[in-house]
Amino acid sequence: MAADDVSVDDKVKRTRDLLSSFYSQDASQISPPSNTTSRFATLDTINTTSFDADQYMNLLVHKSNLEGLLQRHVEMAAEIKNLDTDLQIMKNNIVGMEVNMEQLLDKIMSVQSKSDGVNTLLFEKREHIEKLHRTRNLLRKVQDCKKASEEVMLVIVNKLEDKVSSDSESIQARAEAVMLLKQLDFPVEKLESKLLEKLEQFLEELDLSKDTSSDSANPHESINEGIESDSIPPRPEVPTREFVEAVHAYHVIFPDSEQHLVKLMHDLTTRHFEAAKQQIQEQVSSAKLSNRLRFIWTDVLSIDEVLPEAGLQDFAYEAARDVLKQYVTSLFSYLLHEISDALLQIQKDGIGEEYPLRAALEASKNALIQGSTKVLSDIRYLLDEDLGLVLKLRDMIISWVQEGFQTFFTQLNGQLLLLSGKDVPTDKVSSGLVLVISQLSVFIERDAISRITEEIGSSLLGGSYEYGSSAFYISMRTQRISVLLRKRLTTPNWIKHKEPREVHMFVDLFLQELGAVGSEVKQILPQGLTRRHSRTESNGSTSSSRSNQLRDNRSNTNRARSQLLETHLAKLFKQKMEIFTKIEHTQESVVMTIVKRCLKSLQEFVRLHTFNRSGFQQIQLDMQYLRITLKDNAEDEAAVEFLLDEVIVAAAERCVDPSPLEPAILDRLVQAKLAKTMDQEPVAS
Structure with a gap:
């Protein structure tokens, strides 16, 4: 195995x-x-x-x-x-x-051959596809950038919207935010109503009732303190400036909102004047009312610049008329109340006066006179202020004051009748009060009305009320004589004037005009008290020495100019001469006022020309003759002497060789003219 x-x-x-x-x-x-x-x-x-x-x-x-x-x-x-x-x-x-x-x-x-053919056929398309592919890649990058920018814009828009909606931001800042949103193509129309509501809310929350000045209740304290405090009024803070700027911005951003903005401007102005009316009800002083009106007028001008379509000036004039009329009415109402309180002091127990009736009478008199003076002083303070609202209504205010005094005395009469027990049982009326009212009525009839009328004329009409026509008469006569004087100075060639041989004819014409004035006033006006002002009694008495100096013999031009220099130096140390004083309703006052105004006009006309020696001597001769002829008729001799000297000095200043006439020659020519005049008077008679 x-x-x-x-x-x-x-x-x-x-x-x-x-x-x-x-x-x-x-x-x-x-x-x-x-x-x-x-x-x-x-x-x-x-x-x-x-x-x-x-x-x-x-x-x-x-x-x-x-x-x-x-x-x-x-x-x-x-x-x-x-x-x-x-x-x-x-x-x-x-x-x-x-x-x-x-x-x-x-x-x-075979496949390779067919593939080459397909490649050849699809080459352009493949190139286009590759280009599209590259473009697709770029578009993806652009989409990423666009997405990032949209996210940034969304953040910005949200922040701007939050800023517009924020109450902590100012209205001007919100308006700027709207402008930026508009630049970002944001539909800002939907914000219009929202912002206008914000603007209305701001207007409602705007406090216009607070005082706009730091002045005291006394309207004339600043006048007593000095010229600077009177000429430079306080500059109040303007809480509406931001509102006006916002209106201007909204008008640019939302052109369709013009009507709404105009309505808001009218509402603002109305609220201004309502605040003024509220102050009047609280018995405001004229200084505070003046500052309030200036405050309103400043806003009106600011609004008119940014929104002229509102026509706010005319609207403000109408509202100011109602406010000022209410103010004038309130002044008389307070005055009537003060007089009634002074009279009712009698009925109060424990006055502590030894003579209560006398004290009540004096108190009521003082209340009437001082109260009326204060009313006129308050009105005068308003009229003297450079206020655009008041200037246009000046004549109307004066008319209201005059009508107000008439209504005041009518109401005062009714009040006195009521206090004296008319339609009241006798046992309910104090007999002492009736006695005081009777004496007050006598005082009003005899003294108060005339004094108050005088104060009205001097405070509001630039002169006495009953003498206002006298001032107009003086102005007419002065203008007529001034035309004569101007023709006299403009006709000759003063630089080539010949030596004087006699007094010029214009002096006679001048004296004729003054004679006509004297004849007219003697027929109408009463004669005043004899108060002749001599040269030694007047503040300008020493000024006559200038003409004496000019009459001294001079050897040359340098000496003459030296004398003029000394004259000017002496003038610096002299008290000022009061030329234009108050006009009185007398013959002497009217004539003297015309004389002084004409001589002052002559002095100004002389300053407009250049004289040679002969021309200067002619002026000297004419003034010397007027010195003698006007001496007896002049109420204020010192003023006439002063003005005549001023004319001579003015001619000397404008003269190339101011050498005066010899005294002997001057006196001889004057006496010859006087003798000629004396001879002509019997013939004329």
């Missing part, structure tokens, strides 16, 4: 060796293993290139018996047969494989 196994193994090994040697590329590389036995090594040489058949047979005979040889023969014959069969099969298979390989090669070549 063991021998069979060994033979099988040997057979397998030999077959493997044969196949290996057959398929080996180099049979010489196959050598028998070194560890085999000599028998196997020798017998195995059959598969080598150095096979020796004789040696092999000798070894085989030597090593094997007969049966073994026969067995070996049979095996080898069978093995050779099998191998031959196998080789034939392999040969046939190889030949078939060559045919198949050729067919396969033909098919491969």
Whole structure:
């Protein structure tokens, strides 16, 4: 059994060796293993290139018996047969494989040819597909960028929307946020109503009732403190500036919201004036009301700049008219209340006065006079302020005051009748109160009305109320005479004027006009108290020395100019002459006012021309004649002397050679003119 196994193994090994040697590329590389036995090594040489058949047979005979040889023969014959069969099969298979390989090669070549054709046909499409593929890759990158930018824009839009909706942000900041949203193509129309609601809410929360100034209740304290405090009013904080800026921004952002914004502007102005009315009800001072009106007018001008379509100025004028009329009415109402309180003090126990009726009468008189003066002072304070709202309503305010006083005295009459017990049982009325009311009525009739009327004229009309027409008359006459003086100065060529031989004719015309004035006023106006101001009694009395200095003999122009310098230096140390004083309802006051205004006009006309020596001497001669002729008719001689000297000095300043006439020549020419005038008067009579 063991021998069979060994033979099988040997057979397998030999077959493997044969196949290996057959398929080996180099049979010489196959050598028998070194560890085999000599028998196997020798017998195995059959598969080598150095096979020796004789040696092999000798070894085989030597090593094997007969049966073994026969067995070996049979095996080898069978093995050779099998191998031959196998080789034939392999040969046939190889030949078939060559045919198949050729067919396969033909098919491969055909496929390759068709593939090349397909490649040629699809080359352009393949290039286009590759381009599309690259574009697709780029689009993916762009989509990523777009997605990132959209996310950023979404964040920005959300933040801007939050900013618009935030109450902590200012309205101006929210308006800027809307502008940015509009630049981002965000549909801002839906925000319009939201922002306008915010604007309305801001307007509702805006506090306009607080005081806009730090002035005291006394409207004239600032006047008493100095010119600076009077001329520079306080600049209140303007809480509506942000509101106005927001309206301007919304008007630009939302053009369709113009009507809504106009309504808001009107509401703001209405609230302003409602706050002013509330202050009036609290008995506000004229200074605070003036600051309130200035505050309102500032807002109106600001709004008119950004939204002129609102027409806010006309709207403000209408509202201001109601407010100012209410203010004037409230002043008289408070005045009537104060007088009533002063009278009712009699009915109170424990007054502590020794003469309570006298005290009540004096208190009521003071309340009437001082209260009326305060009313006029408050109104005057408003009129003197440079307020756009008040300037247009000035005449209307003055008319309201005049009508208010008429209504006030009517109401006061009714109040006094009520307090005196009209339609009331006698036992319920204090007799002392009736006595005080009767005396107060007499005071009102005799003194109070005239004084208050005078105050109305001086405070509101620029002069006495009953003498307002006198001021107009003075203005008309002065203008007429000024035309005469201007023609006199503009007609001749003063730089080529000849030496004076007589007083100029215009002096006669001037005196004729003054004579006509005197004749007219004597027919209408009363004669005043005789108060002649001589030169020594006037503040400007020493100014006449200037004309005396100019009449001194001068040897040359330098001396004349030296005299003028001394005149100016002396003028610096003199008290100021009050030329234009208050106009009184008398003949002397009206005539004197016209004379002073005409001489002042003559001085200004002289300053507009240049004179030679003869022209200057002509002016000197004319003024000397006026000095004599006006001396007897002038109420204020000092003022006339002062103004005549001013005319001569003005001519000297404008003269190339200011050498005056010799005193003897001057007196001779003046006396000749006086004599000629005296001769003409009997002929005229």
